Amino acid sequence: MVDLKVKIGNLEFKNPVMAASGTCGFAEELADFYDVSELGAIFLKGTTLRNRAGNDYPRMAETPSGMLNAVGLQNKGADYFIETIYPRIKDIDTHLIVNVNGSTIDEYIELTEKINELGKIPAIELNISCPNVKEGGMAFGISCPSAEAVVREVRKVYDKTLIVKLSPNVTDIAEIARAVEGQGADSVSLVNTFLGMAIDSEKRTPLLSTITGGLSGPAIKPIALRMVWQVARAVKIPVIGIGGIMNTQDAIEFMLAGATAIQVGTAIFKDPFTPLKIIQGIQEYLNRHGFDSVSGIIINKLQM
Amino acid sequence: MKKAVNDFLVIENRALNATNYLIRLLSPEPLPAIYPGQFVNVGINDSSEVFLRRPFSIFEVDYENNTLGLVVKILGKGSKKLSEAATGSSISLIYPLGKGFSQPARADKILLIGGGSGVAPILFLAKTANTPAENVNILIGAKSAGDHIGIEDYRQYGATHFTTEDGSLGVKGFVTQHPLFAEEITGFDKIYACGPDPMMRAVAKMAQEKGIFCEVSLENLMACGFGVCLCCIEPTVKGNLCVCTDGPVFNINSLKW
Known part of the structure; x- marks a missing residue:
């Protein structure tokens, strides 16, 4: 039996395969299919301090080997999460991580403080990369000074594991990663979606109500892989790789590029079992290549 | 578990008219209870232009023979590809999805x-x-x-x-x-x-x-079909709800029509 455990910050994860925020709801939706405690971690749907209705319909457009979304952080707010959802899911036996969003630094801080009170949430993923909100979101993640500012202030009020989710819509993602590492982030997760657009040429209208949206799926994988590789070489903190991972081979590629763990996102829409299949596939890969632990492949990154 | 993903065997695919096909699918496991208005999300393999599954309402359920029937109307590339499914091929379904129609009382007209x-x-x-x-x-x-x-x-x-x-x-x-x-x-x-x-x-x-x-x-565009992508929302008196999990059947009084 190979050892799949990985460590990020002070936290140990049972395996490196995690469900990405915005693609696994609040864990209960996936629990309709299987025992979600088998996952390495579950990154819950993006949460904001107050209720958000999200953007108007249509919010989704299929594109070659991927899709655009413009959900816009629809969620019922922190208090609803804490009072109604958290009590139902807190005993799931894997790490539940809240994806924290804000339109101002004060909102990030206030929400983080509320989540900090929850005993069964051992980490947050600070989302400074949502492309589908008018205020905040990605705006914080596309310049070093603003990324530094939000991470510095959140770090002051949060001692548990702090993961920062990065936007790929930047000139140099390694520079942003170094900036948030410098402010005390325990890990970076990347990439969020790429800003994209689709038009119906017959109707001569945009396909999304917001005109632009976030591109995900295998279409972005080679770019995400390159960015993970660049960031892994630039920082000492663990990197969580995200971007079009559909199967075991994709996951292994991200780990060879330097990711300590990976998140499965859009692939869950096509097959909710994808993360479980990848956990199984990584075990088989390790056996086939003679590694006795998953850290074996991660160490390989030094050779690249 | 309440929902499943399985490969079904195509046992019949017949044209009903120029644009509609009846596809009958054999389940590898005993079918759960399925109600009118519920749907399946069908995997269509696999060109780069048909990335997501396609949702289809269930037309018939035969528990004795363990089969589902779908009526596939050709609307675009995904449904076109599905209409060409060969007998004996297999098709992945996520099922059963959504909430169906309420059951009328015997005396209701x-x-x-x-x-x-x-x-x-x-x-x-x-x-x-x-x-x-x-x-x-x-x-x-x-x-x-x-x-x-x-x-x-x-x-x-x-x-x-x-x-x-x-x-x-x-x-x-x-x-x-x-x-x-x-x-x-x-x-x-x-x-x-x-x-x-x-x-x-x-x-x-x-x-x-x-x-x-x-x-x-309703049949709003959806990516997942099981309530995680939040793409198929419909504005209702209770706010934006997912057509895939809170619907697809809605009482008109709950809609903002």
């Missing part, structure tokens, strides 16, 4: 309205409703006679009426122009409808005016 590909769940409801046939009216609308899906005789389940836009079958016009609406609509306790958006809105408007209970089945 009900009107079932189907338009275009929306006839599939309506005929499934006609077949399984515990309302006796004399209390059931089925109204089917289409562009022309050639677009009607002549699968079997539904008269055994209720009085069956047709409208066509060109008048080639039944009453000429839309379903809401049928005399059932003009003259007899207040005689119904419940109306159930599935079809193109303008048709359902027109039905809902008339039902609302007369204060008649009415459920409609």
Whole structure:
């Protein structure tokens, strides 16, 4: 039996395969299919301090080997999460991580403080990369000074594991990663979606109500892989790789590029079992290549 | 577990008319209870242009033979590809998804309205409703006679009426122009409808005016089908709800139509 455990910050994860925020709801939706405690971690749907209705319909457009979304952080707010959802899911036996969003630094801080009170949430993923909100979101993640500012202030009020989710819509993602590492982030997760657009040429209208949206799926994988590789070489903190991972081979590629763990996102829409299949596939890969632990492949990154 | 992903075997694929196909699929496991209005999300392999699954209403369930039937109307690349599925090939389904129609009471006088590909769940409801046939009216609308899906005789389940836009079958016009609406609509306790958006809105408007209970089945664009992507939302009196998990069937009073 190979050892799949990985460590990020002070936290140990049972395996490196995690469900990405915005693609696994609040864990209960996936629990309709299987025992979600088998996952390495579950990154819950993006949460904001107050209720958000999200953007108007249509919010989704299929594109070659991927899709655009413009959900816009629809969620019922922190208090609803804490009072109604958290009590139902807190005993799931894997790490539940809240994806924290804000339109101002004060909102990030206030929400983080509320989540900090929850005993069964051992980490947050600070989302400074949502492309589908008018205020905040990605705006914080596309310049070093603003990324530094939000991470510095959140770090002051949060001692548990702090993961920062990065936007790929930047000139140099390694520079942003170094900036948030410098402010005390325990890990970076990347990439969020790429800003994209689709038009119906017959109707001569945009396909999304917001005109632009976030591109995900295998279409972005080679770019995400390159960015993970660049960031892994630039920082000492663990990197969580995200971007079009559909199967075991994709996951292994991200780990060879330097990711300590990976998140499965859009692939869950096509097959909710994808993360479980990848956990199984990584075990088989390790056996086939003679590694006795998953850290074996991660160490390989030094050779690249 | 409440939902499953499985490969089903295509045991029949037959053209019903120029654009509609009936596909019967054999389940590898005993089927769970499935209700009219529920749907499956179908994996269509696998060109780069058809990335996501495609949702289809369930048309029939045969528990004895463990099969599901879908009516596939060709609307784009995904449904075109699915219409070409060969007998003996396998197709991945996520099922059963969504909340179906409410069950009418035996004494209810009900009107079932189907338009275009929306006839599939309506005929499934006609077949399984515990309302006796004399209390059931089925109204089917289409562009022309050639677009009607002549699968079997539904008269055994209720009085069956047709409208066509060109008048080639039944009453000429839309379903809401049928005399059932003009003259007899207040005689119904419940109306159930599935079809193109303008048709359902027109039905809902008339039902609302007369204060008649009415459920409609929506088909907003969706990515996942099980409530995680939040793409298929419909504005309702309770805020934005997912058509895939809170619907696809909604009471018209909960919609902001």
